[in-house]
Amino acid sequence: xxxxxxxxxxxxxxxxxxxxxxxxxxxxxxxxxxxxxxxxxxxxxxxxxxxxxxxxxxxxxxxxxxxxxxxxxxxxxxxxxxxxxxxxxxxxxxxxxxxxxxxxxxxxxxxxxxxxxxxxxxxxxxxxxxxxxxxxxxxxxxxxxxxxxxxxxxxxxxxxxxxxxxxxxxxxxxxxxxxxxxxxxxxxxxxxxxxxxxxxxxxxxxxxxxxxxxxxxxxxxxxxxxxxxxxxxxxxxxxxxxxxxxxxxxxxxxxxxxxxxxxxxxxxxxxxxxxxxxxxxxxxxxxxxxxxxxxxxxxxxxxxxxxxxxxxxxxxxxxxxxxxxxxx
Amino acid sequence: xxxxxxxxxxxxxxxxxxxxxxxxxxxxxxxxxxxxxxxxxxxxxxxxxxxxxxxxxxxxxxxxxxxxxxxxxxxxxxxxxxxxxxxxxxxxxxxxxxxxxxxxxxxxxxxxxxxxxxxxxxxxxxxxxxxxxxxxxxxxxxxxxxxxxxxxxxxxxxxxxxxxxxxxxxxxxxxxxxxxxxxxxxxxxxxxxxxxxxxxxxxxxxxxxxxxxxxxxxxxxxxxxxxxxxxxxxxxxxxxxxxxxxxxxxxxxxxxxxxxxxxxxxxxxxxxxxxxxxxxxxxxxxxxxxxxxxxxxxxxxxxxxxxxxxxxxxxxxxxxxxxxxxxx
Numbered sequence: 001x002x003x004x005x006x007x008x009x010x011x012x013x014x015x016x017x018x019x020x021x022x023x024x025x026x027x028x029x030x031x032x033x034x035x036x037x038x039x040x041x042x043x044x045x046x047x048x049x050x051x052x053x054x055x056x057x058x059x060x061x062x063x064x065x066x067x068x069x070x071x072x073x074x075x076x077x078x079x080x081x082x083x084x085x086x087x088x089x090x091x092x093x094x095x096x097x098x099x100x101x102x103x104x105x106x107x108x109x110x111x112x113x114x115x116x117x118x119x120x121x122x123x124x125x126x127x128x129x130x131x132x133x134x135x136x137x138x139x140x141x142x143x144x145x146x147x148x149x150x151x152x153x154x155x156x157x158x159x160x161x162x163x164x165x166x167x168x169x170x171x172x173x174x175x176x177x178x179x180x181x182x183x184x185x186x187x188x189x190x191x192x193x194x195x196x197x198x199x200x201x202x203x204x205x206x207x208x209x210x211x212x213x214x215x216x217x218x219x220x221x222x223x224x225x226x227x228x229x230x231x232x233x234x235x236x237x238x239x240x241x242x243x244x245x246x247x248x249x250x251x252x253x254x255x256x257x258x259x260x261x262x263x264x265x266x267x268x269x270x271x272x273x274x275x276x277x278x279x280x281x282x283x284x285x286x287x288x289x290x291x292x293x294x295x296x297x298x299x300x301x302x303x304x305x306x307x308x309x310x311x312x313x314x315x316x317x318x319x320x321x322x323x324x325x326x327x328x
Numbered sequence: 329x330x331x332x333x334x335x336x337x338x339x340x341x342x343x344x345x346x347x348x349x350x351x352x353x354x355x356x357x358x359x360x361x362x363x364x365x366x367x368x369x370x371x372x373x374x375x376x377x378x379x380x381x382x383x384x385x386x387x388x389x390x391x392x393x394x395x396x397x398x399x400x401x402x403x404x405x406x407x408x409x410x411x412x413x414x415x416x417x418x419x420x421x422x423x424x425x426x427x428x429x430x431x432x433x434x435x436x437x438x439x440x441x442x443x444x445x446x447x448x449x450x451x452x453x454x455x456x457x458x459x460x461x462x463x464x465x466x467x468x469x470x471x472x473x474x475x476x477x478x479x480x481x482x483x484x485x486x487x488x489x490x491x492x493x494x495x496x497x498x499x500x501x502x503x504x505x506x507x508x509x510x511x512x513x514x515x516x517x518x519x520x521x522x523x524x525x526x527x528x529x530x531x532x533x534x535x536x537x538x539x540x541x542x543x544x545x546x547x548x549x550x551x552x553x554x555x556x557x558x559x560x561x562x563x564x565x566x567x568x569x570x571x572x573x574x575x576x577x578x579x580x581x582x583x584x585x586x587x588x589x590x591x592x593x594x595x596x597x598x599x600x601x602x603x604x605x606x607x608x609x610x611x612x613x614x615x616x617x618x619x620x621x622x623x624x625x626x627x628x629x630x631x632x633x634x635x636x637x638x639x640x641x642x643x644x645x646x647x648x649x650x651x652x653x654x655x656x
Binding site: 167170171172173174175176178179180181182183184186187188190191195196197200201204205206207208209211212213215216217218219220222224228231253254255256257258259260281 | 495498499500501502503504506507508509510511512514515516518519523524525528529532533534535536537539540541543544545546547548550552556559581582583584585586587588609
């Protein structure tokens with residue numbers, strides 16, 4: 001394991017850049033922001049703001065309802081276009097700048113410096129400073145190290161954001177990226193004011209009775225391949241509310257079947273476009289499968305968008321999964 | 329918080345007793361063993377056995393299928409009666425010796441010493457040595473401290489047992505007992521060979537497709553009080569397999585509704601006997617409600633058995649919950 005107990009080795013250039021901040025700083029998110037992106041963005045944003053920096057937080061989408069509990073979520077602006085160049089732009093948990101939907105290009109002036117902090121191994125290294133740690137449990141873990149290295153205070157608000165980042169990216173400390181460091185840092189963050197029960201309550205106990213009954217109905221629609229190795233759930237366009245899909249990590253249910261090696265969630269986003277989430281249990285690299293469809297991600301968790309009907313996307317994807325399983 | 333970073337203060341007598349073990353040692357469980365009981369029992373049992381003690385592990389029930397993955401689970405014997413007295417009997421996570429179904433009495437000779445290690449504040453202190461820490465996240469956390477204090481090695485097998493104990497009693501690090509220490513010790517245990525993804529896989533991904541469809545159907549049967557404060561699920565006798573109920577923490581689903589303050593699972597165990605699990609979100613002490621029905625537990629998680637039909641038990645219990653909510 002390339003996982004130092006002292007913390008990840010932070011590029012000297014990054015420390016220098018953030019130690020003497022002058023001018024405007026943009027912390028930029030991307031489409032479909034998750035807990036690690038938002039927790040890292042807001043956590044680092046608050047720390048730099050508390051240190052006196054002139055900080056803006058923005059992204060191409062509004063903060064999903066599910067993550068509005070994060071202290072500072074109200075600071076994240078939703079932009080269709082960047083209002084002009086910033087002196088420094090920091091992206092966290094963003095492997096590909098195309099996911100900013102043009103905001104990075106719009107925020108970039110001739111003298112702008114771009115900082116790219118991420119734990120996705122397939123990160124495109126598009127920054128002037130790239131700090132990529134593919135073995136970190138979450139970008140939030142790296143941001144915790146960075147805040148410490150900068151000598152900044154971890155307030156309870158920052159702790160809650162970074163705890164949420166690590167909690168969500170480790171699947172509530174259940175995935176194989178739940179390293180000793182991830183757990184110990186989570187412990188430090190609780191000591192510094194994060195409340196696990198409030199984070200978990202916001203993430204998992206925000207259901208309405210209708211949501212629970214809807215989930216029950218969807219579980220009845222999970223399908224399993226005859227050999228038991230693949231399970232999937234296919235949602236036609238408009239069949240379930242968007243906020244419900246954001247709140248429920250639906251792919252965990254087909255994944256929870258013991259025989260299943262690859263779990264798939266297919267969501268018809270609009271006519272002719274199907275969003276796909278893939279989860280694997282170690283034997284197949286779903287990051288490669290997603291990449292073949294123009295997507296990306298980790299070996300055990302990946303996603304892509306497929307053009308076609310729900311049925312066409314399902315057939316194409318399951319064919320690809322089946323081939324990958326055959327090559328084991 | 330009465331939670332020392334150095335570890336809980338272990339009674340000197342306990343250290344002395346376990347440092348120089350001679351004779352027969354019984355680690356005794358109780359009915360309806362959970363992850364903390366079994367993880368503590370097996371974890372400590374393995375550590376003492378590795379130190380050369382003559383160790384027996386037993387309980388009144390077989391290890392549930394759900395926990396058969398614990399390394400050493402095969403050592404736990406199921407007894408109807410104790411085969412005779414032991415020199416030392418250690419009970420962990422057992423607040424009330426009546427839950428051993430007579431095994432403690434049967435294992436007790438004139439010279440037997442009883443050790444009682446527990447984190448339930450309502451523990452009846454029935455031991456010759458009682459070590460009770462009501463603020464410890466799990467008995468497994470105390471056992472970790474004890475093993476360290478005894479200078480014994482934490483093998484990967486022991487780490488897996490103690491990690492499971494803490495994982496299950498903190499609800500996958502989601503409950504309010506998820507302290508900095510619980511997380512840091514979990515990190516230490518991963519460093520010593522526990523694999524969070526294997527533990528979580530065994531606990532949450534052992535479903536058959538039928539289990540998933542059955543769960544879906546049950547979610548449709550969750551009922552909610554008109555004021556939204558109470559939600560419950562009532563299972564008639566024989567309506568779902570026993571192993572399914574053991575594997576699924578069904579009460580978490582009614583609990584997951586945002587408006588709900590008290591969640592209830594009622595299971596008709598046999599004609600005229602209904603087992604009840606109660607969960608609260610801080611505003612009502614369900615331990616007191618359960619105690620009024622002859623049960624017990626924590627403020628946020630408790631259980632009892634009610635005589636009567638499923639409908640009678642439901643009515644009596646919801647009346648009691650409603651009264652407690654009215655007194656807030």
